[in-house]
Amino acid sequence: MTARVLMVQGCTSDAGKSALVTALCRWAHRRGLRVAPFKPQNMALNSAVTVDGGEIGRAQAVQAQACGLAPQVDFNPVLLKPNSDTGAQVIVHGHAVANMGARDYHDYKRLAFDAVMASHQRLAANYEAIVVEGAGSPAEINLRDRDIANMGYAEAVDCPVILIADIDRGGVFAHLVGTLALLSASERARVVGFVINRFRGDIALLQPGLDWLERETGKPVIGVLPYLHGLYLEAEDALPREPASKPQARVRVAVPALPRISNHTDFDALRAHPQVDLQLIGPGEALPACDVIVLPGSKSTRADLAWLRAQGWDAALARHLRYGGKVIGICGGLQMLGRAVHDPHGIEGDPGSSEGLGWLDLETTLQPGKQLHRVQGRLGFAEAAVQGYEIHCGVSRGPALAHPFAQLDDGRHDGALSADGQLLGSYLHGLFDHPEALRALLVWAGLRDAAALDVHALREASIDRLADAVQSHLDTATLERWLGMNACVP
Incomplete structure (x- = not known):
């Protein structure tokens, strides 16, 4: 045939x-x-x-x-x-x-x-x-x-x-x-x-x-x-063409539009949720008042970390946390929240190390051989299922990982939850796509009566x-x- x-x-x-x-x-x-x-x-x-x-x-x-x-x-x-x-x-x-x-x-x-x-x-x-x-x-x-x-x-x-x-x-x-x-x-x-x-x-x-x-x-x-x-429908690469109008939104989420942002489709479920106002913040734009800041994935973590600092996001994050705001780091964003990111082999650019933002007690080393996994499991802080996929070269180690974001069905733990409950970090892309995980994360963000949303059915x-x-x-x-x-x- x-x-x-x-x-x-x-x-x-x-x-x-x-x-x-x-x-x-x-x-x-x-x-x-x-x-x-x-x-x-x-x-x-x-x-x-x-x-x-x-x-x-x-x-x-x-x-x-x-x-x-x-x-x-x-x-x-x-x-x-x-x-x-x-x-x-x-x-x-x-x-x-x-x-x-x-x-x-x-x-x-x-x-x-x-x-x-x-x-x-x-x-x-x-x-x-x-x-x-x-x-x-x-x-x-x-x-x-x-x-x-x-x-x-x-x-x-x-x-x-x-x-x-x-x-x-x-x-x-x-x-x-x-x-x-x-x-x-x-x-x-x-x-x-x-x-x-x-x-x-x-x-x-x-x-x-x-x-x-x-x-x-x-x-x-x-x-x-x-x-x-x-x-x-998930975009092939370009950032969304049309900003969503959410006059009824009760949770406001801000995401820095990193120069090498990867898998920004992670946020499609938030954009689709009627109670969530999500804004991508470009270069030179001031951080608006928000409940949650999400640091997204990056193809060049150290370079995008330097860009964040040049844009004043380190000070903005500190101020946001000081006033009780929540922060989520996904993949490269998780690595940025740690104490350091090391790239000894020059996998994402020139070999070297960069100081992290220091909000989670972990360090990441980029290693040859990419981790590619489709995973499912349970959230570590709520009775809710989560599923997603891993695409990363980084291996993270440190005390922060003793309090994982999720327990995976393959026996591994993923990510970290800070002791004060203000910061979450995960290697899982698509973590908002499961209805239970999405609702649990919105409740964590302060939306106690979060509406259910089935993004698979929407797609x-x-x-x-x-x-x-x-x-x-x-x-x-x-x-x-x-x-x-x-x-x-x-």
């Missing part, structure tokens, strides 16, 4: 590729097709741990959920996690192979493409269809040489490509026509149609533009997707809304033909 392959590429980053692939995966899955998601190369600091013990982009984990599958490393064989403006940790088949500068990675792409094709071949042999997400834009002509993320992959497997553009940002026709113009003749022929995303307004007023686009390019518009407000409902939009607004007969669904359509 060889799977049908359909690829979604975008005119820009954040054009809606991830959402459209998620929508197509759920739509096809509901129709009875055995479908898998795929992203050959991803650059993102939001990642997930797979059932086969590796690490992939979070967007591909959500797309796997849309297909009714557990996340696997083959769904995203190459993941780049930036640790500077010109370098990244390179993860192949779920495991880090090296830190590389942009030029070194360009040379490495030949090996990376072998990994991409190996994963593709395994998926093609085990599924009826593969829905593929490109990266950035295929029109980035400086990246065309040795491309493995967009048309380089599409040409290698000879698959059709849908081009998606975001009309909400303006210039949608220029984006589509300009992208086509910058493709080679064979690549241009591979584009089988357009999807326009995030439209709001009267479709009749858009129709003349759609007619012109089809005449000008000879390509069909497969459909126009509406702007769907209130979707609960499922959002994925279904996306699939419904495909059914209502795209040319499904054409999609069925491309995906070879004629035999399985009820």
Whole structure:
């Protein structure tokens, strides 16, 4: 068996590729097709741990959920996690192979493409269809040489490509026509149609533009997707586009938007909770009055710790704690709350040590070999279940760990709770996602009557809304033909 392959590429980053692939995966899955998601190369600091013990982009984990599958490393064989403006940790088949500068990675792409094709071949042999997400834009002509993320992959497997553009940002026709113009003749022929995303307004007023686009390019518009407000989907990498309005909020949470913030999807459950107002605080912004400060994960803990100090967050944290506020540190944030962070091997930058914020009596040493675990257990301070995943190189030791944040089912303890109950630290990403843990943490923060919230159900409902939009607004007969669904359509 060889799977049908359909690829979604975008005119820009954040054009809606991830959402459209998620929508197509759920739509096809509901129709009875055995479908898998795929992203050959991803650059993102939001990642997930797979059932086969590796690490992939979070967007591909959500797309796997849309297909009714557990996340696997083959769904995203190459993941780049930036640790500077010109370098990244390179993860192949779920495991880090090296830190590389942009030029070194360009040379490495030949090996990376072998990994991409190996994963593709395994998926093609085990599924009826593969829905593929490109990266950035295929029109980035400086990246065309040795491309493995967009048309380089599409040409290698000879698959059709849908081009998606975001009309909400303006210039949608220029984006589509300009992208086509910058493709080679064979690549241009591979584009089988357009999807326009995030439209709001009267479709009749858009129709003349759609007619012109089809005449000008000879390509069909497969459909126009509406702007769907209130979707609960984890971002691939970008910070949230829309601040949540929470006039009824009773707990206020502030999170510093670190330069190398990782897995900021940890806070999606808080953003979705009707009683919580969560604010990401950028550089130069004053810390607002809040009940809880959360120090997030970081791809470059020591560098982001220096940034926090330069922004005055050390003094702000001290003042916040002095007035009875609560603090949570997640992964890199936990490490920052300790007495020191050591990086003797230069895993996240230049070798060396940094003084921590000193609020928890522990020290962390970064070591080769990343810890990748999917875990569950019980909170150490409340009768509540917790689950999440670990992605870290740091090993923390110290007296603070004698009072753990959680007791894990695999026999290990996680994190720390300060003696005065004001500080929590944990290595668990996704710790707010379990309804029991979320409620217990909000009660700890002072919200005694915290409402229940099931984020898994929210995500499922959002994925279904996306699939419904495909059914209502795209040319499904054409999609069925491309995906070879004629035999399985009820």
